[in-house]
Amino acid sequence: xxxxxxxxxxxxxxxxxxxxxxxxxxxxxxxxxxxxxxxxxxxxxxxxxxxxxxxxxxxxxxxxxxxxxxxxxxxxxxxxxxxxxxxxxxxxxxxxxxxxxxxxxxxxxxxxxxxxxxxxxxxxxxxxxxxxxxxxxxxxxxxxxxxxxxxxxxxxxxxxxxxxxxxxxxxxxxxxxxxxxxxxxxxxxxxxxxxxxxxxxxxxxxxxxxxxxxxxxxxxxxxxxxxxxxxxxxxxxxxxxxxxxxxxxxxxxxxxxxxxxxxxxxxxxxxxxxxxxxxxxxxxxxxxxxxxxxxxxxxxxxxxxxxxxxxx
Numbered sequence: 001x002x003x004x005x006x007x008x009x010x011x012x013x014x015x016x017x018x019x020x021x022x023x024x025x026x027x028x029x030x031x032x033x034x035x036x037x038x039x040x041x042x043x044x045x046x047x048x049x050x051x052x053x054x055x056x057x058x059x060x061x062x063x064x065x066x067x068x069x070x071x072x073x074x075x076x077x078x079x080x081x082x083x084x085x086x087x088x089x090x091x092x093x094x095x096x097x098x099x100x101x102x103x104x105x106x107x108x109x110x111x112x113x114x115x116x117x118x119x120x121x122x123x124x125x126x127x128x129x130x131x132x133x134x135x136x137x138x139x140x141x142x143x144x145x146x147x148x149x150x151x152x153x154x155x156x157x158x159x160x161x162x163x164x165x166x167x168x169x170x171x172x173x174x175x176x177x178x179x180x181x182x183x184x185x186x187x188x189x190x191x192x193x194x195x196x197x198x199x200x201x202x203x204x205x206x207x208x209x210x211x212x213x214x215x216x217x218x219x220x221x222x223x224x225x226x227x228x229x230x231x232x233x234x235x236x237x238x239x240x241x242x243x244x245x246x247x248x249x250x251x252x253x254x255x256x257x258x259x260x261x262x263x264x265x266x267x268x269x270x271x272x273x274x275x276x277x278x279x280x281x282x283x284x285x286x287x288x289x290x291x292x293x294x295x296x297x298x299x300x301x302x303x304x305x306x307x308x309x310x311x312x
Contacts, residue, residue, distance in 0.1 A: 024204070024207075025201045025202070025203065025204055025206070025207035028201055028207065028240055028242070029201075031237065031239045031240045031241070032236075032237040032239060032240065032276045032278075033274075033276065034071050034074045034075050034237075034239050035071075035075055035261055035263070035276075036273070036274065037067065037071045038068065038071035038072055038075050039273075041064055041067035041068040041071060042064075042068060044060075044063075044064040044067070045061060045064035045065060045068065048060040048061045048064055049061060074239055075261065077257075078238075078256055078257060078258070078259075078260055078261050079258070079259075079260050079261075080257075080258060081258040082257055082258045082289070084288050085288075086288040086290060086310035086312060087310075087312055089312075090288065090310035090311060090312045091186050091187035091188070091189045091310070091311045092290065092308060092309065092310050092311075093120050093121070093186055093191075093308075093309045093310075093311065094117070094118065094119045094120050094121075094306070094307070094308050094309075095119060095120065095121045095122075095123070095229065095231060095281065095306070095307045095309065096113075096114065096117050096119035096121070096122040096123070096295070096304060096305070096306055097122075097123045097124075097125075097195075097231050097232065097233075097279060097281065097304065097305040097306075097307075098110060098113070098122075098123070098124055098125070098295070098298060098300065098302065098304040098305070099124075099125045099126050099197070099233040099265075099279065099300055099301075099302035100124050100125070100126055100127060100131060100298065100299075100300050100302075101126055101299065101300035101301055101302065102126040102127070102128055102131070102153035102155075103153075104298075104299040104300050105299070106298060106299030107131070107134035107135075109297075109298040109299055110124070110134075110135070110298045110299075111134070111135065111137050111138050113295055113296065113298055113304060114138045114141065114142065114159075115138070115141065117295065117304075117306055118141070119142070119161075119306070120160065120161050120162060120184075120186065121158065121159070121160050121161075121162070121184065121193065122138070122142055122158070122159040122160070123156070123157075123158055123159075123180075123193075123195045123231055123232065124156070124157050124159070125154070125155070125156050125195070125197045125232060125233055126153050126154060126155065126197075126233075126300075127147070127149055127155040127156065127157050128149055128150075128153060128155055129149060131149075131155075131157075132147055132149055132155075132157060135157065135159065138159060139159075141161065142159035142160055142161050143160075143161070144159070144160040144161070144162065144163055144164050145157065145158065145159050145160070145164075146158050146164050146167035146180060146182060148169050148178050148180055150178065154177055154178075154197055154199070156178065156179065156180045156195050156197060156232075157180075158180055158182060158193070158195060160184060162184040162185065162186055163184070163185075164182045164183075164184060165182060165183040165184065165185065165190075166182065166183060167180065167181070167182040168180070168181050168182070169181075170194070170220070172196065172212075172213050172216035172217060172220060173209075173212035173213045173214075173215055173216030174209050174212045174213060174216075176199070176209055177197065177198055177199055177209065177213060179194060179195060179196040179197070179213070179232075180194070180195045181193065181194045181195075181220070183226060186311070187311070189311040190226045191226050191227045191228065191229060191284075191287070191311065192224040192226045192227070192228045192229070193228075193229050193231070194217065194220060194221075194228065194229070194230045194231075195230075195231050195232045196213060196214075196217060196230065196232045196234065197232050197233050197234075197235075198210035198213040198214060198234060198235050198236075199235065200235045201235060201236075210235055210236070210242075211242050214234065214236065214242055214243070214245075214246050215242075215245070215246070217230060217246060217250060218246065218249045218250045221250040221251070221252060221284075222250070227283070227284035227286050227287050227311065228252065228282075228283070228284045229281065229282070229283050229284075229287070229309070230250075230252060230280075230281070230282040230283075231280070231281045231282070231305070231307075232279070232280070233265075233278060233279050233302060234278060234279070234280050235278055236278060237276050237277055237278055238254060238256070238277065246282075247282070250282070251284070251285060252282035252283060252284060252285075253282065253283055253284075253285055253289075254280060254281070254282055255280075255281040255282070255283055255289040255292040255307045255309075256277065256280075256281075256292055257289070258289075259289075259291065259292040259293065261277050262277055262292065262293070262294050262305075263275035263276050263277050264276075264277055264278060264279040264294060264302055264303045264305060265277075265278045265279065265301060265302050265303075266301060267301075268301075279302055279303075279305045280305075281305060281307045283309060286312065287309050287310070287311060288309065288310040288311075288312060289307065289308070289309055289310075290308040290309065290310055291306075291307070291308045292305070292306070292307045292308075293305075293306050294306070
């Protein structure tokens with residue numbers, strides 16, 4: 001247990017001084033589990049508090065508390081409600097995002113969720129030809145659509161209750177993974193929407209491509225004259241140095257702020273305690289997030305993300 005506490009201290013403390021995730025994809029993976037580190041730190045504190053016979057008890061309790069503080073400052077602020085309140089005259093927009101998992105065949109759960117949530121915009125990722133055929137059943141409520149299916153399972157599609165203006169395929173920073181961009185208008189307010197799905201950083205080449213795509217979102221956002229929504233499975237958590245650079249350079253804000261960590265992906269359904277937040281909705285600061293929540297399971301390894309936005 002003492003060794004585990006020292007390891008927790010290492011992975012909690014080093015990123016404050018050395019951006020570990022900047023060097024290698026394996027080091028980047030260590031940045032994504034702040035909630036798990038916080039929980040383990042609390043367990044260590046309880047264990048050492050009760051281990052009266054240990055002559056290093058006081059030091060180990062101190063290290064556990066230090067780990068709790070280091071990880072708590074990364075986790076707790078996401079639960080602090082924002083102070084911004086949207087005026088009653090604001091135009092509201094509901095956005096649904098779901099990485100449906102290309103091998104998932106539970107089409108009915110996804111289409112039922114759309115009818116239940118009633119979004120203005122619905123973004124689906126990891127779609128292929130079968131998924132596009134199945135999603136045709138929601139065209140009665142979301143008649144406007146723009147798709148970029150990919151046989152590799154990284155296809156994107158946007159469904160909308162509002163007309164899509166100038167939809168396009170964007171290859172941001174690389175040529176392997178496509179993103180979709182469009183504009184929509186509601187109540188006289190126009191906003192730009194970008195959906196991106198960089199690859200999972202499970203080897204160094206994919207790690208590089210993911211980071212290139214994320215970095216290229218910044219000039220796209222800066223080129224827009226309307227408020228921006230960037231939504232998708234970004235394959236990164238809020239604690240990675242690459243995510244922090246994206247948020248700082250683009251000026252976008254995560255819709256999770258004030259609504260909790262909302263872990264949206266788990267490597268296995270029987271490992272819920274390893275779930276991490278990698279599906280994101282980032283918005284321009286002039287947009288007000290009314291609510292962000294996770295939807296129910298739809299047969300995918302990702303939970304849907306539902307975001308209500310006000311456009312003052």
